[in-house]
Amino acid sequence: MQAVHFGAGNIGRGFIGLLLNQSGYNMLFLDVNESVINALNEKKEYEVTLSATEREVIRVDNVWGINSMSNAEEAAEFLSKADLVTAAVGPNVLPAISGLLAEGLKRRFQNRPEPLNVIACENMINGSSVLKEHVYKHLSVEERNMADELIGFPNAAVDRIVPDQRSGDLLGVAVEPYYEWVVEQPAIKGQRPPVKGITYVDDLNPYIERKLFTVNTGHTVPAYLGRYRGHQTINEAMDDEGIERILQGVLRETGEVLIQLHHFDSAQHEAYTRKIIGRFRNPYVSDFVTRVGRSPIRKLGSNDRLVRPASLYLQLTGKEPVNLATVIAAVLLYENDEDDEARELQKLVKEKGYEDAFRQVSELPVGDPLIPAVMKQLANMKK
Ligand SMILES: NC(=O)C1=CN([C@@H]2O[C@H](COP(=O)(O)OP(=O)(O)OC[C@H]3O[C@@H](n4cnc5c(N)ncnc54)[C@H](O)[C@@H]3O)[C@@H](O)[C@H]2O)C=CC1
Numbered sequence: 001m002q003a004v005h006f007g008a009g010n011i012g013r014g015f016i017g018l019l020l021n022q023s024g025y026n027m028l029f030l031d032v033n034e035s036v037i038n039a040l041n042e043k044k045e046y047e048v049t050l051s052a053t054e055r056e057v058i059r060v061d062n063v064w065g066i067n068s069m070s071n072a073e074e075a076a077e078f079l080s081k082a083d084l085v086t087a088a089v090g091p092n093v094l095p096a097i098s099g100l101l102a103e104g105l106k107r108r109f110q111n112r113p114e115p116l117n118v119i120a121c122e123n124m125i126n127g128s129s130v131l132k133e134h135v136y137k138h139l140s141v142e143e144r145n146m147a148d149e150l151i152g153f154p155n156a157a158v159d160r161i162v163p164d165q166r167s168g169d170l171l172g173v174a175v176e177p178y179y180e181w182v183v184e185q186p187a188i189k190g191q192r193p194p195v196k197g198i199t200y201v202d203d204l205n206p207y208i209e210r211k212l213f214t215v216n217t218g219h220t221v222p223a224y225l226g227r228y229r230g231h232q233t234i235n236e237a238m239d240d241e242g243i244e245r246i247l248q249g250v251l252r253e254t255g256e257v258l259i260q261l262h263h264f265d266s267a268q269h270e271a272y273t274r275k276i277i278g279r280f281r282n283p284y285v286s287d288f289v290t291r292v293g294r295s296p297i298r299k300l301g302s303n304d305r306l307v308r309p310a311s312l313y314l315q316l317t318g319k320e321p322v323n324l325a326t327v328i329a330a331v332l333l334y335e336n337d338e339d340d341e342a343r344e345l346q347k348l349v350k351e352k353g354y355e356d357a358f359r360q361v362s363e364l365p366v367g368d369p370l371i372p373a374v375m376k377q378l379a380n381m382k383k
């Protein structure tokens, strides 16, 4: 079986590539990073280290790569013959891979009109559907009809913390042992991809919202408040009692939302939350606050991990999401010269002020009650 995966980065190599390899797929990585592609083609294997009290090293073999920018022709050919296509490139990059994927599908319709599933493994709601929309822009009406029949874009929730790598080995990747990969079954075309480790579900919504609004929302607390209070790593920030208190508050707020929306058992949800806090504290995973806080504009998006649960909390409980509003305020104060979006956000704040900058990036309507709630916490933090 041949899998083609866009993005040979942390999650591509440390999670998706590993699981697909363990399920018997040959892995072809498409990436624009020439050094990583060269290293994959030279070594044809890499190591994944599960970082916990007991370290476990797993070898991933049968891997190779194509630079999808300089060698798009060959990449399209492999896409046209793939048994499974996956992607972990970041939500903002999905439009950039859609043209090449569409070209692969066009060739497939001519030569091998068999079902294929394309799974976007990004930290976002409806990632595969968003990718599908972009791909369809490159297809004719006839090709879209064929795609409707043959190509599945099942949405997915992926959960594994893979920090920036510091070992100096370009391909080796250290990851936490925990993982969860949940895929929407009804959107599958043909046979379910036989990937050991995927859980297929009928309704993905509770899973993706639970994961995004607990793991990812929770992680923003040590990231942005950690940066605000001068910490470099997530571990350091997690040892700060003030941050721990806000984290507990944030997860109480998102927990109330999730339990109301999806009727989770509250004791089970509390256990899920405790486990996640333990994962943030894993002393064997060394993660920088700047990695977890990367792309602050995306993270303030209306459907993303902060604004969405904060708005839902207001709507469902009528109460102010004081803790979520505090983290949003910390995002508005976030500075990191090495992060394009952080620079852009601070420029926007300078030009328009905090309130208008927040309204613009969150797309909240004028008069939305979350805006004054955030401004109140911002004023407290700036005192
Ligand atoms: N690192 C983590 O712990 C987790 C990350 N994710 C999600 O996975 C996605 C990727 O994240 P990471 O692996 O951490 O990022 P990363 O930056 O390590 O990997 C992204 C890869 O995509 C490549 N890329 C960029 N533009 C491309 C293009 N046009 N065509 C092909 N490849 C391209 C980059 O060169 C890089 O190798 C994000 O959506 C993230 O939210 C999800 C769960 C966990």
Ligand SMILES: O=P(O)(O)OC[C@H]1O[C@](O)(CO)[C@@H](O)[C@@H]1O
Pocket: 123, 158, 159, 160, 161, 162, 215, 216, 217, 219, 220, 291, 292, 293, 294, 295
């Ligand atoms: O990958 P993103 O969306 O930038 O956000 C970082 C978040 O994703 C993770 O990398 C994995 O879920 C977390 O470490 C963190 O919560």
